[in-house]
Amino acid sequence: MISADLFPLRPEALAAPSSGIVEVFDYGRNKPGLLPLWVGEGDRPTPSFIAEAAQKSLAEGETFYTHQAGIPPLREAIAAYLSRMSGHNVGSERIFVTNGGMHALQIAVRMIAGSGDEVIVPTPAWPNFRGALEVAGATTREVPMRFGNAGWQLDIDDLARAITPATRALCINSPANPTGWTATLDELRAMLALARQHGLWIIADEIYGQFYFEGDRAPSFRDLMTPEDRILFVQTFSKNWAMTGWRMGWLEAPAALAPVIVNLIQYSSSGTPVFAQRAGIAALEGGDAFIAEQVSQARANRDQLVAILSAVPGFRLARPPGAFYLFFGVEGAADTRALAFDLVDHAGVGLAPGTAFGAGGDGFLRLCYLRRSEDVAEAAHRLAARIAARATAHA
Numbered sequence: 353m354i355s356a357d358l359f360p361l362r363p364e365a366l367a368a369p370s371s372g373i374v375e376v377f378d379y380g381r382n383k384p385g386l387l388p389l390w391v392g393e394g395d396r397p398t399p400s401f402i403a404e405a406a407q408k409s410l411a412e413g414e415t416f417y418t419h420q421a422g423i424p425p426l427r428e429a430i431a432a433y434l435s436r437m438s439g440h441n442v443g444s445e446r447i448f449v450t451n452g453g454m455h456a457l458q459i460a461v462r463m464i465a466g467s468g469d470e471v472i473v474p475t476p477a478w479p480n481f482r483g484a485l486e487v488a489g490a491t492t493r494e495v496p497m498r499f500g501n502a503g504w505q506l507d508i509d510d511l512a513r514a515i516t517p518a519t520r521a522l523c524i525n526s527p528a529n530p531t532g533w534t535a536t537l538d539e540l541r542a543m544l545a546l547a548r549q550h551g552l553w554i555i556a557d558e559i560y561g562q563f564y565f566e567g568d569r570a571p572s573f574r575d576l577m578t579p580e581d582r583i584l585f586v587q588t589f590s591k592n593w594a595m596t597g598w599r600m601g602w603l604e605a606p607a608a609l610a611p612v613i614v615n616l617i618q619y620s621s622s623g624t625p626v627f628a629q630r631a632g633i634a635a636l637e638g639g640d641a642f643i644a645e646q647v648s649q650a651r652a653n654r655d656q657l658v659a660i661l662s663a664v665p666g667f668r669l670a671r672p673p674g675a676f677y678l679f680f681g682v683e684g685a686a687d688t689r690a691l692a693f694d695l696v697d698h699a700g701v702g703l704a705p706g707t708a709f710g711a712g713g714d715g716f717l718r719l720c721y722l723r724r725s726e727d728v729a730e731a732a733h734r735l736a737a738r739i740a741a742r743a744t745a746h747a
């Protein structure tokens with residue numbers, strides 16, 4: 353506890369939720385032989401052709417202040433990538449380069465929600481949605497998703513019932529971290545209709561859109577929207593191009609918002625380093641094959657993991673259609689925070705407890721499977737053995 357007499361702080365800063373993932377991570381990070389599947393990143397470094405573009409930029413002396421919205425060739429390369437990937441034309445005037453997806457989310461939230469406002473977030477969800485909203489003074493209104501034989505499902509009627517006069521936005525992450533849930537086009541249509549009807553914004557996080565295993569890409573709001581729809585897309589270089597440490601992303605928004613977004617970038621980061629932006633151009637222009645490799649590795653790992661764990665009694669799981677996480681439960685283990693510590697100690701596997709992802713996550717654990725397939729198979733066997741041993745001990 354920080355003493356309010358000694359250090360008086362703003363309530364929004366104090367209320368920022370701490371990450372339930374970090375707690376387990378800190379406990380197990382130095383354990384020899386541990387397979388770390390708790391954080392949301394793969395095990396490959398950024399491809400060298402991307403890093404080389406940054407080195408070249410630095411060698412050429414690109415070390416000065418830059419455009420707040422991003423250098424024009426990067427904004428154009430992002431627009432070209434989005435147009436190619438989605439099949440819909442996206443203009444570069446809609447693109448604003450940020451320091452990672454997290455910064456894009458911060459700016460989106462700053463524009464539309466603050467004290468007294470509510471934003472609806474289906475959970476389990478990436479904890480940073482709640483963090484960004486609450487730091488801005490807004491309230492997160494969770495809509496718990498349900499897990500059944502068909503996997504994770506969001507009831508659109510639950511979403512509609514959560515709307516109040518204070519609601520400003522729906523925050524929709526599809527394919528989702530941590531569940532892999534992916535909205536169908538009809539579900540997206542229903543959500544867009546709700547947003548239009550109630551005058552709400554949509555914060556659309558489709559960063560895992562290429563990590564979709566039932567088609568070339570996940571259904572997207574882009575397939576339904578007009579440029580004037582109140583949709584703010586949060587995006588990142590982190591996952592597609594293995595660039596989590598670069599802190600590179602972008603916000604896509606109606607072009608009319610440019611003056612406001614540029615100011616918010618100026619007063620938060622004042623822009624993204626030019627050498628990193630050059631790397632971003634290289635990634636967008638030459639990275640399609642790398643993405644395809646990662647997606648096919650993720651698909652194979654997902655199938656292997658599900659096959660191994662489904663053969664053992666006690667796991668509650670369904671094959672996730674997207675992203676690169678398995679969010680699973682274990683019969684008889686309601687306290688998955690305690691189970692996450694147990695698995696560090698007795699299975700040598702690091703997982704994130706479901707409680708870190710909001711109310712809908714109780715009783716589940718998240719495993720990130722974007723790694724060498726040998727590691728994923730080994731982790732699955734260790735988990736299966738530990739869960740079987742616990743079941744025998746409790747029988």
Ligand SMILES: Cc1ncc(COP(=O)(O)O)c(C=O)c1O
Pocket residue numbers: 392451452453454455478525528529557559586587588589590596599600601
């Ligand atoms: C759903 C979701 N959105 C956005 C991000 C943002 O990533 P970054 O801030 O690394 O760009 C993440 C990272 O884990 C995520 O899972």
